[in-house]
Amino acid sequence: MKTSLALVSLALLAALTGGCGGDARQSAAAKASGPACPKAWRVGWQRLANRIDAPVYCPSWVPSPLTAELEGEWNTVNSVDPDRSYLVGFAWQERSEEVHVNFRGYPGRTRVPTCLDVQTGAGKVRRRPVPCFSDARGVKRAGGVVATVYTVNRDADMWHVLYAWRRQGTLYTLSEHIAPPLTYARVVQNLDRMLRGLVLLEPRS
């Protein structure tokens, strides 16, 4: 009886804190039962998986004050390209401070995509193709994922630290912007925690 009560209260706690980032009790609950995609967030992420007809990773935690609710207050990007690749971003900005995380997936592709590096000098604009993610610095392992850490990234991930991993023919990424109040070290801590908390959602027809 005591055990089931505890489970009920944990579930209630998870439901209450669903959609709130960085809560210690949520973390304790996750440790007890493995990471869970909060109910308030799950709807949107499941809809995304269904839309691209491929699995997506729903985060169980994102750094405060963000929530990872698609179409929620902090969701700034939610785009799917014709090739089914997606970019989902959450950002908070106030004065010169920012907390910004991105999630990407490239169904059916595992190669690092190519971006255009645009430099202006000597009166000309120069564009050259470069890897969107570069300067690999080791790997991180969590929950069956082996992610490569990239420190120089482009486009929407510029100035982000980015973790990239492959699963069944799909490349996934998770990144966070290095900007005040966050340093590189803190961003890596956040990414490690997000990586540990990812929950795979399969598409449902």
Next chain:
Amino acid sequence: MRLTRRGLLAGAGASALGAAGIYELVDRLTEAPRRAHVFTRPREQHLLQGLRVVDDDGVEVLVPPLHHQVVTARVSVRDSPRALREARLAFEQALVTLERRFEPTPAGLGLTVAWGLPYFERFVPAPAQRYLPVDHRASKGRFRPVRAVVDAIRFPSDPDATVLERNDLAVLLRSDKREHVAEGARALFDAVGGLFELTSVRKGFAGGGFEGGRSLPKLMALAAGVPGAELVPESAQLFLGFTSTQRAGMGPARIANLETLGLSDGGPGGYFAGGTTMHLSHLFEDLEAWYVDFDHDQRVETTFRPALRVARARLTVRQDPEDVVTIAGNVADYRRHGTIGHSASIMPSSRLQHDVEGADGNLYRKGTAIPLRADFNTLDNPFFWSADPERDGQADGPAAGLHFASFNPTSDDFHRNRLAMDGRLPDGTRLEFEPRARGQGLNSVLRTTHRQNFLVPPRRRRSFPLSELL
């Protein structure tokens, strides 16, 4: 006894001379390199003896001293010939005592006393008018006499806030042993009471991981917790990663003397022959911008030259005379890539453009480096201690930066090099960049806070130069 603000400042400054702060870690994190014993002292006080040369990735590299300190000050003796004579004797006595105690190598203590124009203008104006050496090349170019030492300027990529300092003197102390530096600083500025009013104390360190393992900058950055510390390469000699003390990239022997290349002479009667000029500046380095906004290839191109490719693990890049980039090479790089490399842009002014027979009898070959740099990593913010914290922007907590000290035959020679970094080449060619533009070498991640030029007299004239002529 009533303590005045001046008295309090003097006490705080004196404490800072020997205080270790975060630099205490240097001795815990690394061991002093082996050094040759040398006991002879050249007439040039800017030349440090016994510097070890090691091979790193097939490139000869000088191993700099571990500990560095610069103390700047104003002269506080009365403006009278007698007071200056007494001060000269007392300061020289203190210097000689230190020289008797320590050998002139990093194992002992390197001492360089440099004097700013305010000293010459305020205390010895008449002899200075006559004896301060002239820069022949700069004078010819400007159709008027230009002194070998001139006031520092703000360069195009410098922020408006860069402080152009007016110190009377600066003393550079270098050693592998922190206690030697501390003892030297105390002996010159504390024990010799009343000669100087300290304006700043600046500290730092150098030391690459040439013998394997993590280098000092990496360990110190991590220990200090400066933003981006984790991104500094394991064996980096400097916070920005690449080695800067390639033997071929440092001016040999007496090349940076006022008179060696004929840029200047020692002034009438060779009073300052054997001397040189020193540029001293401090700059902050944005490590996160450097390592997150530039990938490895871009860092190589920015530090050295566009399109240069260097293996990722390699931090020491050859800078031999055959690697020298000409003005035409820089212009071609700029037109093709829209960028210039830090090292390449400086080479047309920092390397000999043809063979030169020096006044010292040595033949200096085309491509030989002229400046003798003595720059070092720092966690000062921007100084270890400042007498004017508000003006200097003194802040709490460590910050990654560099105290840049360079010996050049003349101040104008340094200015030509620094202007080239901004795309203003010595033949007048201007490669247009916005200030601190990404294409402008390293400037986009550097922020200079302070600058000053000094005259470094030869050893025998180092104490209150020209005061004996009053």
